[in-house]
Amino acid sequence: MNILFHVTTANSGTLLKSLALAARRANASFAVFFTHEGVSNLEDAELLAALSGSRAVVCEESWRRFRPGFDCPVEQGSQTTNSALVGEAERVVSL
Numbered sequence: 001m002n003i004l005f006h007v008t009t010a011n012s013g014t015l016l017k018s019l020a021l022a023a024r025r026a027n028a029s030f031a032v033f034f035t036h037e038g039v040s041n042l043e044d045a046e047l048l049a050a051l052s053g054s055r056a057v058v059c060e061e062s063w064r065r066f067r068p069g070f071d072c073p074v075e076q077g078s079q080t081t082n083s084a085l086v087g088e089a090e091r092v093v094s095l
Contacts, residue, residue, distance in 0.1 A: 001055075002028040004089035006082070007038035012095035013047050019093065020050040031055040031089070033082045034074070035062045038095070042073055057081050 003023055005016055016032070023030045031054055034042060039062045041047055048056075056074040059082065063072050086092055 001031055001085075001088050002090050003030040004085050004092045005030060005032045006086075006092055006094045007032060007034045007041060008036045009095060010037040010040045012038060013041035013044050016041065016095055017044070017047045017050045019095075020047075020054070024050075029054070031057070031085050033057050033059070033077075033085055035059040035079075035082065037062075037066060039063050039066050042067075048073055055085075057085070 005019060007016055020030065020032075032051060034057070036059075039058050042058065051074075057077040058072055058074050060076040060078060063076060
């Protein structure tokens with residue numbers, strides 16, 4: 001994988017959407033890991049569309065903390081999953 005986007009803040013969705021679309025135009029493979037308040041970005045249908053076809057994982061503990069009672073639209077994982085994704089990525093972009 002070329003890029004791992006590591007999303008930790010609630011206000012990073014617009015930037016992530018632009019970066020994901022730019023990565024697609026450049027034919028770069030990417031994945032996204034959402035943690036802490038970054039999980040709230042998963043409410044954005046346009047962002048989810050921009051991530052379509054890529055691996056998107058949310059920290060299950062963060063999901064339970066910040067989005068209790070909501071269905072998760074992406075794969076749930078752990079910080080161990082995050083570490084594995086970091087190890088696979090050529091570059092990590094933290095948002």
